[in-house]
Amino acid sequence: MTTATKALLMLDYQVALCEEGPHLRMPPLAAQIAERGVLATAERVLAAARAAGTLVVHVRLAFDPSYRLRTNRLPRFGPYEEQRAMLAGSPEARIVEALAPIDGEPVVDKGCVDPFVGTPLRDVLAAEGVTEVVLGGVATNLVVESAARHASDSGLQVTVVEDMCASFRPEFHAFSVTNMLPLFGSVTGSAELAF
Template sequence: MAEIPAAPFPFTFDPKSMALVVIDMQRDFAEPGGFGASLGNDVSRVQKIVPTVKKLIEGFRAAGLPVIHTMECHRPDLSDLPPAKRDRGNPTIRIGDEGPMGRVLIAGEPGTAILEELAPLPGEIVIEKPGKGAFYATPFGDELKRLGAQQLVFAGVTTEVCVQTTMREANDRGYECLLAEDATESYFPEFKAAALAMIRAQGAIVGWTATTDEVLQGIADA
């Protein structure tokens, strides 16, 4: 067993059971003209973490550990998009509408793609998810079992929505979860801070947090 210095206390792990989960680092959430920007959000906050997420991915690849990518997207016929999700709020464009980068959050469209700098390598698992959590209506759980992964390191966006939702889903299923706090981001800094506090509260009730450098140093020492 090895250790990563984390909050609220060190994260003990077995490298053979570790995997990295990168949540929704997609053009529509990170680039001007995408869905995130259409909601009035400052997407530069997401862009700033791209080098850190890339460093984390490359560290896992170098260590021979699995990297899993998720993408929030829907079928072209919108059959997996409930009205409660499509009709929420007052965006300038809605999921499924034609936007500057193709139909918004529709599988196969340019804006739905993962950022080029973070693109999956051949053979890496890519989970297309219609919800906020990666377990809902996807093969994510089956893929984790196939890998033998029990301890998950998380990165991606947004901290308080898709990242935290997936961590809570994983926690309920018995996985131990560690969030790389500088490799995740929210459009709202106060929401990120609150999510980090909630995750590690009450003795890591949902999981642990640590920096990318701490994670990679722990993997290297193992």
């Protein structure tokens, strides 16, 4: 097996967060994703990564039926358990169809904002020889920022693809990509990205 030095991390592109319909949990986020054309951009980047043979790892918020494996115990995460929401096998936790994993692409389930906490993600990347992660996801100021911080602190090079990201409000996204994310890696557009 060959090892990769770069991996594309697809962060929280889930039905409940991204798509209008009966499973939508966060309408303001879905509205920004649609307005910015995030899913179409993510689909193009994903296709380019696959064509280049780049390791693709999908990450999603998905809980076990007991909700005890969730690492975030803050009150704002309480409604997930109360409403039996975002269960691993549920339609709302599913990755959107256009970005669905293909054979050979791992899916990492997390129980908090940070995709590295309580998951095997860092170990998987190390086993594959990954030294750089390319990040795209929603919301910019939550999972993307958390991933960038953790990855850079773990010794990985970080590239954030700005137009693969969105947040609940345009100013949240703008503040993150202008002020926070550059502290942890480089921020680029999909047109400038190469695998």
